[in-house]
Amino acid sequence: MPGLLNGIRHLPGYLDRARQEALVEAIRAVVAEAPLYVPVMPGTGKPMSVRMTNCGPLGWVTDKERGYRYQPTHPATGRPWPDMPQQLLDIWNDVSGYDKPPEACLVNFYSDDARMGLHQDKDEQDLQAPVVSVSLGNSCLFRVGGLNRNDSTLSFKLSSGDLVVLGGEGRLCFHGVDRIHPATSTLLKNGGRINLTLRRVNPSA
Numbered sequence: 001m002p003g004l005l006n007g008i009r010h011l012p013g014y015l016d017r018a019r020q021e022a023l024v025e026a027i028r029a030v031v032a033e034a035p036l037y038v039p040v041m042p043g044t045g046k047p048m049s050v051r052m053t054n055c056g057p058l059g060w061v062t063d064k065e066r067g068y069r070y071q072p073t074h075p076a077t078g079r080p081w082p083d084m085p086q087q088l089l090d091i092w093n094d095v096s097g098y099d100k101p102p103e104a105c106l107v108n109f110y111s112d113d114a115r116m117g118l119h120q121d122k123d124e125q126d127l128q129a130p131v132v133s134v135s136l137g138n139s140c141l142f143r144v145g146g147l148n149r150n151d152s153t154l155s156f157k158l159s160s161g162d163l164v165v166l167g168g169e170g171r172l173c174f175h176g177v178d179r180i181h182p183a184t185s186t187l188l189k190n191g192g193r194i195n196l197t198l199r200r201v202n203p204s205a
């Protein structure tokens with residue numbers, strides 16, 4: 001059984017139920033201002049199974065022609081992304097070990113049949129800062145590998161309120177979501193799972 005690279009941390013049960021509920025409320029407000037949209041793969045234009053939006057100064061977007069990138073506006077509305085909720089800035093301050101605030105929070109909404117293939121988070125220029133991920137709603141099977149796509153992987157369950165920090169040697173590890181476990185949480189009335197990833201994008205001076 002392979003181990004996790006140094007700098008990859010799973011913090012189970014980090015957010016209690018009250019903090020999870022407050023965060024869901026804050027994310028509902030984000031989605032009301034910046035609607036979820038269906039991202040597509042660069043080149044092929046194949047739709048992904050998750051729906052996405054962002055908050056913070058920058059948002060991660062993708063389309064057929066221009067591919068993966070960060071931009072300050074929502075691709076459909078053209079408006080700036082909503083502010084990052086204070087709860088997320090607090091989480092970042094408490095776990096990132098990084099002295100600058102996150103610039104982007106990608107909001108992924110998974111219906112119970114959505115997934116995310118194995119990938120690296122490498123569209124950021126600042127690779128010193130970790131990626132901090134927050135899970136809400138139904139649990140999922142999360143898969144983590146090494147720095148090469150073919151490295152062995154291990155998988156574990158992420159439940160509502162769990163955090164994952166991808167930092168240090170593990171900042172560029174391959175990872176993905178194999179499946180959602182339906183009806184494993186009562187947090188989201190209509191089921192599914194929300195994942196929030198906080199990222200630093202630009203290099204720090």
Ligand SMILES: O=C(O)CCC(=O)C(=O)O
Nearest residue numbers: 106108121133177195197
């Ligand atoms: O949903 C997750 O737990 C992971 C999301 C992810 O890897 C990403 O958005 O880059």
Ligand SMILES: [Fe+2]
Nearest residue numbers: 119120121175
């Ligand atoms: Fe990722």
